[in-house]
Amino acid sequence: MGLDSPSDFVELGCAISDLPTYWYEGYCPQSGEQLRLPRTLFVEAIAQGLMRSLGESQEGKMYGVLLVETSSGEQRVLKAFSGLLNGNRIVEGWVPPIPGRDRVAFEEAHTLATLELIKQELIALQDLPERSQYEILLQEFQTQLNELALLHNQRKNERQQQRQRLTEVAAESLEIAEQLNEQSRQDGIDRKQLKRQQNAELQPLKSSIEQADNRIRELKQQRKGLSRQLQTQMHAHYWLTNFAGKSLSLQQLISGSSMPTGTGDCCAPKLLHYAATHHLKPLAMAEFWWGLPSTNQEKVQGAFYGACAERCQPLMGFLLSGLPQGDAIALTQTLPILYEDEWLIVVNKPPGLLSVPGRYRDVQDSVLSRLRHLLPDGESVMAVHRLDRDTSGILVLARDRQTYRQLSQQFQQRQVYKVYEAMLNGSVIEEQGVIDLPLWGDPQNRPIQTVDRPRGKPSVTHFKHMARTGNLTRMEFSPVTGRTHQIRVHAADRRGLGVAILGDRLYGASGDRLHLHARELSFEHPQSKQTLQLTVDTPF
Structure with missing residues (x-):
């Protein structure tokens, strides 16, 4: 496949920082050394360029880009998708699947055909x-039983009233009392007959349903076994190669534990394996969701995500092995100090x-983490x-x-005066x-x-208007309260x-930041x- 140029996704004349926003991390299986690969603002800008080219999509899935350096020192871009793209595993211009699937x-x-029959x-x-x-018969009988119960209760009350009035003639009282008792016995017989009729009509249906449910359980167990068997075969034939030149199957890499379906089909393993087997040096990687939100609503279009804990993170230490580790580690990066005592x-x-x-481990880099690492009294x-991440x-x-x-108080x-500047x-x-709108987080x-x-x-x-530039408006905001995303909403x-x-991709606007x-x-x-009055220039 051909390699893309970063200029295919971003204007290279734009000044975009290489500041890391996330680190892909793992530990070398041999040495135990911590290995890292950053996601930077620059590779996020490349990913956003890819988002624009994807356009609208009804198929929600993860995509990834890997910024690499060739042997001649040029920067190029690899791109990948998880699973299938429009029903295809191999798409021109995209990193191919990890090799081995063709062997099974x-x-x-055969297994997929059997699973389809199941x-x-x-x-x-x-x-x-x-x-x-x-369900229909059960409801009908329940209605009849309820109506019968109401009728029997009504008759029972009438019989009780009649028994109370029987005081004049003993012989006549005994005869009427016997009639009332007979009526009571007949009501009981009617109820039993209706229940017997119910059982006679419902039992065959119930037996058929129970047989069907037993068969469903058998089929689900069979489906589970077939899926596991296929995954085991595929994992034995899926081979990953790292930057130290070592190759292992997924089965060898995650031995002794069950692997979720789709392990090896995610973007990160595909990108890193391809780079390692084509002598390309990774510089930064970014993965994002595009299309309709995920089923559990945890992933939304345009948002960046780190290595998934179940499928990718267990492979990361092996995949990054042999990759030269730069000196610039996030925790040692300095921060612009405006005031200090x-x-x-x-x-x-x-x-x-x-x-x-x-x-979580994939979101540890922060202002507080860096200061705690850099300052003598950091702890x-x-x-x-x-402030929000972005x-x-x-x-x-x-x-x-x-x-x-004292400062928190x-x-x-609300004794702290705050001014924000924004481009709308x-x-x-x-x-x-003044905007007075109560905010709630679902x-x-x-x-x-x-x-x-x-x-x-x-x-x-x-809020106060500052300036207009084309269709953009520069505004000044002074929040009285400090709710999450207050100015943004x-x-x-x-x-x-x-x-x-x-x-602000979360609330409907695109842009590089x-x-x-x-x-x-x-x-x-x-x-x-x-x-203490502090001011810092707006960087946009």
Whole structure:
């Protein structure tokens, strides 16, 4: 396959940082050395160029790009898709699948045909006519039994009233009482007969359904066994090669544990294997989701994701083995310091870097992580507030717990003055004003925030127009509250400004980065009690 040029995806005249936003990591199986490959802002820009070429897609899947260096020192781009693309495993211009599948092609075709027959039989058994017949009859009998029960209760009440009135003639009372008892016995007989009729009509249907359910369980077990057998065969024939020139099968790499379906078909293994077997040196890699959201809604179009924990991460140490490790490790990268004393430190956070580390291993690089690594007193440093990963600008960190408490209190009591600058992806008519829209984060749709008056928290933002450039509008925002994504939602929502911030893919605008910058911050210094006013230039 031909190699793409970075200029096919981005304008090389644009200044795009090589700052890492994520690290693919693993440990060499032989030496135990930690191995890393970054995702950088530059390779993200290349990926965004690929997104534009993909256009609209109804098929949601992962895509990946790998920036490589050839033996002549030129930079080139490899691109890959997970699984199938429009039903095809091999597509011109894309990295091919990992070799080995052709060796089990006959077994795969036979197994897939058998699995298809099982699927059709399962569908037929689940759509068995007796199921609907059983439900209809059961409902009809239940209705008849309920009506009969109401009638019997009514008769029972009438009999009780008659027995109470039988006091005049003993002989007549005994005769009527016997009639009432006979009526009661007949009601019981009627109910039993209806139940017997119900059982007689429903039992054959129930037996057919039970036989079908037993067959379904057998077929599912058979399907599971066939799938495992095919996966085992494929994993024995799938061979990966690393940058040390060593090749192993998936079965050898993940021996003793079950491998999820699709292991080896993800973008990262395909890209790294191809680079290793074609003497290409990886520089940076990015993987993203494109198309309709994933079934569980965890992956959304245009978002970047790291190595998946089940399929890719177990292979990463082997795949990166033999790859030269550069000296620039994220934790040792310095940060622009705006202010520093013995109580606090203020940095100019670059876009693409977290304020604090995430919960998982693939999102540990952050301002806090770096400062804790770089500063002598780093372990005591604490972030007083946070900026979104893609937001740049002023971030304040305390160097002791007392300072942290005092500064946090100022933020909580809204005594800190904050000014953000943003470029909006459209024209805004209003010159200035206040947006008061409560925000709510749906736990089932994180991290997206929405305007929700019944459930949302109060969220207030002042805004002021600065300038217009073509169809773009430069705005100044001063948030009173500090909700997650507050400025971003207040800008994008039609009840706010109705225009998303340029580069805010989460709320409907494309671009090379999120054009939102924390420009100014002023607060009372916890020790000197003097107002500390901080300003940093907007980088866009």
